[in-house]
Every structure is written in C-alpha cells, then in structure tokens.
Amino acid sequence: MLPEHAPFTPDQRRALEAVLSGLDPVQRGWLSGFLAATGVSAASATVAPAAATKLTVLYGTESGNSEVLADRTAKEAKKRGFQAAVKNMSDIAAADLAKAGNLLVIVSTWGDGEPPESATTFYKEFMGASLALKDVSFSVCALGDTSYDKFCQTGKDFDTKLEALGAKRVTPRTDCDVDYEENYAAWLNTALSAFAPSAPAPAAAAAAPAAPGALVEYGKKNPFPSEVAESLILNGEGSAKETLHIELSLDGSGLVYEPGDALAVLPVNAPDVVQAVLQAAKLTGTESVEVKGEGSKLLADALREDYDITAVSRAVLTKLQAATGSTELAALLADDAKEKLKDWNYGREIVDALETFAPSGLSAAALTGIFRKLPPRLYSIASSPLAHPGEVHLTVAAVRYQAHGKARKGVCSTYLTDLVKKGDNVRVFVQPNKHFRLPDSGETPVIMVGPGTGVAPFRAFVEHRSSLGHPGKNWLFFGDQRYTYDFLYQLEWQDHLKSGALSKLDVAFSRDQPEKIYVQQKMLEHSKEIFAWLEEGAHFYVCGDASRMAHDVHEALLTIVEKQGRKSREDAEAYLEDLKKTKRYQRDVY
Template identity: 50%
Template sequence: MQLTLDDTKNAKSDKPVFSRTNPFQAKVLKNINLNGTGSSKETRHVELSLKDSGLSYKPGDALGVIPSNDPELVAALISEMGWDEEAVVTVGKQGETMLLKEALTNYCEITLLTKKILQGAAAFTENEELQKLVLVENAAQLKEYCNGRDLLDMLREFGPWKATAQDIVSLLRKMTARLYSIASSITANPDEVHLTIGAVRYTAHGRDRKGVCSVLCAERVQEGDTLPVFVQANKHFFLPETLDKDIIMVGPGTGIAPFRSFIQELAVNKATGRSWLFFGDQHAASDFLYQGELEQYQRDGVLTKLDTAFSRDSDQKVYVQHKMLEHSKDLFEWIEKGAYFYVCGDKEHMAKDVNEALLTVIEKEGAMDRDAAEAYLKDMQQQGRYQRDVY
C-alpha cells in the first residue's frame, strides 16, 4: 500500500496518541452530586474536557480513569511501618525510581490483597498466623482473608516485619485503571465526556473502606483539576446500526450511564425508532438520576416510554424486573417487532433477575415452555439484539 503525502504527514504528526499506557490529562469541567437530600447514596456526575486530545468514542464505550490512592491511607501505611516517605524506591519492569510517597500514592495498588502478596510477605516475618495462612492446604482461608482487606490490614496483623519499604513495594501490583460506562454522546457534546460514578463507601473488618476512584471523584477532585483518562471501546454494547430500530434499556442506579449516551445520540440524530427506558433506585425524591433530562426527552418524543421502580417508596420492594413483568404484553410485542434489549449495571443480582424476568415474559406472552424461551433469547443474543454491560 502506497502512502499519500497526507498519510505520511499524519504518520509523522507530532500529536501524541493517548491510550491506556499514555493517558490524557482531562480537565474536570463539572463535578456534582446527583442525589438529593436524605439519600443514602452519592452519585457523581463528572464532565471532562477532551479538547485537543484526539480522543473519540461511541455510545456504549467506557472511559478508563487512572486514580491515585487516598492520602490518608498512604500516610497510615507509612506511619505503621515507620518508613521515610522520601526514601527512593524502584517500581515496575523498567525499574523506574520515585519517592516512596509518590509510589504508594500514584503507582501501587494498595487497597487489594492477593494470594501472591501474602505469599511474598511471609518471607519478611516470622508471624505464625501468616506462615499457616499461606500453606497450600489453607487456600480457602487465604482467599477469604484477602476479601475486603487491604495492605494496611496485612501489615498491622502479621508483624513484626523485617522488610524494607522496597521489599513491600516490590510485592505490589501497578495501579489498574477503573473503567466507567460513558454517560454522554460526543455528537451531542463535542470535546466532552461525561461519567456517572457511585461513591463506594463501606465498613469491613473494623475499618471504613473507600472505593479508590469513586471516592477520589467524590471527595478530592475539584472542577479545574485533571484526571488521567483513555477510551476503552466496547464491541459488545452498542446502538443498532440504523436508528429506525426500537430499543429497550434497563439501567437502574449508575446503570443509567450508557443509556444517557444512547438517548443523547438518538436525540441529536433524530432517530425514528422507539425507545423505552426502565430505571430504578431507592427513593424517587432523592435518587431519580437525571430525572429532569429524562422527562424532557419523553416530552420531546425522543424517549417513547419511561418506567421507574423505586424500591424503598412502598412496603413491597419494587425493582426494574417487576416493572418489566407488569408490562410483559407490550414488552414482548416490541421484541417480536425486532427491538434491541439492553441491560447495564449490577451483575450479581440485577442482571440475573432481569434475565429471569425476560425469560418469563417470553414464556408467557409467546406461549412457550422454558426451553423454547431460552432458545428464543439465545437467538436474540446471536443477532446482537440482547446486549449486557454488567459489572
């Protein structure tokens, strides 16, 4: 293949290509809490600038954010071990050197424990409990120990340590990017990318825990700051090629994110297909994310149907799958006419319950037995008409 003059110019372009290994520093344009007073949740709507990044994305794609660790947790680790935060340590395969505080803040994963870390740490202590825990026959207990604990727990529980800061840093993995479904359409918001991030906070093993990236966004990232980001394409979650197809979207909680991107795309392209959104959360008054926008889209006819389930507003807990069953006749009619069905959100419970409800709808309205309903759903999946983005 011969290169034209233009191609050569592009190939030699001085513009950096931003990626997972070379993230773009995106400026924070907006960072607001979407939940109202009295909510037990905190969901951040974060708008980032992609100006001059050359980055683009499609509805359904994800944004990778490379976070930094909580300074309080870093300080607690350094204090626990009596380390010098300005000691120089070596990290990574390339043998990069940096100050200990910098390594623990921006380079190392310190909130996750693995079998490998505990096995490696056992060489630096005579603590009998740890020596026992890493034995092959105690694999189940070891796995159980790692669940919900972090590096600080391990260092507190299994000392005294005869390890240098370098010894411990060498056991740790490199910080991994956190992926979030993109909540905007680039066509509707040129040079911008929006995220919907639920702040993760919980107590386990006697200590308060915080999600590394979600609480960074909730507590420490201000408008004007930057976040290192890259775009992660999602080849298994996308709008139909032509926007005359009907779509059904099920996205409770932060699962709404990609569907905000879908709906913006439908609006800007004046799509002719119908769209139906099922959204759910705890309370209508405080947890109806993007309520004003969604209701406006419904008034404008961009969103054909909007059904909500607020689980804590009635004696019986009502979830999105209950709303699907309530509308089973219409739902099956849309599917029979070729509608695409999308689910985004919690993999553990919600996605399973929605799958179960979908099978029930197909069984009941299609007058099929369970095997036939499962075959019908499998066929939808093979046609790309049943897509899931679950985590």
C-alpha cells in the same frame, strides 16, 4: 549464498557470506531488525518465513482488551509471514476449532472465574465438546486480575480443555494481570517463534523522534490529562448515596468514542490510605525506591501514584509471606485452607495484612515488592459525542463502607469525589466496547434496563438517537432507592419524554414503600408489551450490577418470553440465546 545480482564487490560478497553463515536464526533476526531500524533493506540477511502459514487468533473479551490484543497479534503474525485470521468466540462454533491448525487463544476472565459475557455460549459449548483436535497446535494468553481468587480461570480452562482434546501446546500458557503488556509481548514472540522457528521476528526498530509540531497520540500507553469541566452531585440532600455527574474535556486529545464505550480513569491513592500503609510498615515515606518505568522516587509518592495498595489477594499475601516468613500466613495460604483465606480476605485490605502478618514492619523495597501496578478503572460513558462535542461525561457512585472496624472507600470513585475538583486534570483514555452498541438501523426499537449508575450508557444512547433524529422507539427501566433523592437525570428524562426521544419510562424505587420494588418486577408488569417489542425486532440492553441485578433481569426476561410466547423453558432459553447471537441482547455488567 548471496545472489549474483547483489550490489557488492567480490570481496564484500565473500565477507558477508562468511559472516552470515556463522549466524544462528536469532542472530539473523536481530541483524534484520537492526538494518531495518537504520533504514537499510535487510532482505538478503533474513531467513524467509514459511509461505502462507495459517494462524487463527481466537479471542473472548469483556472490556475490549483481549480484542485489542488479538488484532495486534494478527498484525504482528502477518509481518512474520503468517496468513492470520482473527475470530471472536461469539461468532464461531466449537467444532470450528478442528480446522484451526495453528491456534492462539487470548481470553479474559470476568467476575468469579467466569468467561466474558460475549464468550459464554462458546465457552459452555467448547467445555462440553468431544472434538478431535490432534491436528491443532496452540498457545493460550489469559488475561485476569490477581485481586480475584480465580485469577485467569477462563484461560486456564481453555488451556486444559485444548490439551484434553488432543491439541498440542507449543508454548506454556501465560497468565497476565491488569498490567499485561510485558507478559503479553513475551508470550506473543515465543508463540509465533514456536509456530515458525525458522522465521524469528526482527527486533523492533527504534521509534523515530517525533517531528517538530507533531501531534501527541493519546491512549492507554499515554493517557490524556483531561480537565474537569464540571462535577455535580446528582442525589438530593438526605440520600444515602453519593453519585457524581462529571464532565471532562477532550479538547486537543484526539480521543473519540461511541455510545456504549467506557472511559478508563487512572486514579491516585488517597493521602490517608497512603499514610495508613506507611504506618503499618513502620516507614516514613521519605525512603527512596525504584519504580519500574519511572526510576527512583520517594516511597510516599510511589505509593500514591504507582501501586495498588488496597486490594488484598492470594498473590499479594504470597509475596508478603515470602518477605516476612510468617508461619501464620503460610498456614492461611495452604491448599487446604482456601475457605479460611477467603473468609479472612473478605472486607480486608493490604493494610490489615501488614498489621497482622508484618508487625515488625518491612523495608521500603520489600513493601513495594508485594504490590502490583495501580490499575485504571473503567466507567461507562454517559454522553453522546454528538450532543456534547469535545466532552465526555461519567456517572460515578462514591464507594464508602465500614469493615473490620475501619472506614473503607473505593480508590477511583473517591479520588473523583474527594480529590478532584473543577479545573483539575484527570488522566484518561477511551476503552471501546464493540459488544454494547446501538442498532445499525435508527428505526429499531430499543429497551434499556439500567438501575443506579447503570443508567449511564443509556443517557448516551438516548442523546445519540435524538441527535441523529432516529425514529426508533426507546424504552427505559430505571431503579434506585428513593424517588425524591435518587432519580438520576430526572429532568433530562422528562424532557426526552416531552420531545419524543424517550418513548416510555418505567421506574422502581426500592425504599419508597414497605416492600422493595426492583426493575425486574416492573418488567414483569409490562410482560405483554416487552414481548411485543421483541417480536418487532427490539434490541434489549442491561447495564449495572452483575451479582444480582443482571441475573434477576435475565430471569424476568426469560419468564416473559416463556409465558407471553407460550414457550417451554428450554425454548425460551433458546430464544434469548438467539437474541444474544444476533446482538439483540447485550449486557454491560460489572
């Protein structure tokens, strides 16, 4: 019933009451959104949400996407009447989940089915826990990448474990690929509605047109066309490597960043790669196809600009098998052939799958149907905004190799190397990384380990501390193949040593002597001093390859703490774990 003080005539009141009484909750929610979008208060037409329903939004993130979505989730939940709290897996204990009540989990999977770096400790603790979670209701949104075999594995693990501990799953887990916006939005609406079915979300109001002269907001949904101000090869002639230093303009973008953040670059596929795919599919490229969000485009343009046409995965092969009916591919995708599939995939690309399993070709629609959206690539930012205002710098290694008799190349690295020239525009946005930050105090010592392009964020770190006049000591361990050709930013490091901005520099060049030397060996040579710095409160940072380097550096650091601190292996591991929890041991690995 409408209240007596409602500003309607008796006839209007009766008419409105008749309409409202015949609406279900979803219809009322839609009407509320419609009235809100037209600037009319719809308070009398909505069903009030349950007061102060508590909701915990738990996230684990590697690149920052899960954290962004967790914040968005809490914001939307508060609009619907929830008392929402956001929790980082790195900041809570597994036992805390017993008090969560309503729980939404947003977690990414990294590497070979592993949890994010910052969530590793919580993940291990939770997976080994024997909690009673019968009073917890939950839903999981898993972020992943279908180009990896263990797609969304961490989210799957959380979903399974929560149920095993007695928690009630209110909506099915949603697994999101790199293009996650649509799936995430559907999951969020369904999950929040499940927690509070009497309070459906009002439909999103139509965005008001921008006022004349209003600033354009750039970000993930609207990347900034950044002009390339400089592009230089850092390696000397004769090097086996091809590493670029790229300077991009941020003038007019409104984009801001901090040392430790990443820059996302949206590449396009190389013309020769596009042509190879067209040839394998027996198409010309002049066919018309519908691209989601783009409308009708020429196939060649869509392959160049919109689709990931290289990364072969189970998801891609499954779609290809459905399109071709290939019995050979069906056998390879069978549950008992996982190792065979893994072996077949290694070093191959989508073009190989087309040639092998679709020898008669595909229609344009069938071809585009097997692809996912071309994802952006993240690069650690190699500059301080204080040292280079209005600019952002990258350190990019061109990826080129041979596999199965064909020349292969990295999509984005060779896009920046081969296709982009000075004066061209590159679409970019900033990806914050709050888990890779300089110490709050400018007096805190810093130890940085960054071989190869892993040195990029440490160039930013040293520039930033120097620009701020911070007195804290800075120690860099750098490694690459050869001193003569591959000493990235050599002159800059020497200048920083002279000025005092860099206190110590230790280098390891693996191929300048018969026995290879790596950064972890240099660390062990300075065990006593590294431990002394740690005892002084130093922060320890690692950036670069996760598969071997980061593991080897961790083992070296563990050995240093064990021997110099006269600790057992277990106590040394606990020492490093405490460094992680207090943000004094941070890694940006890939």
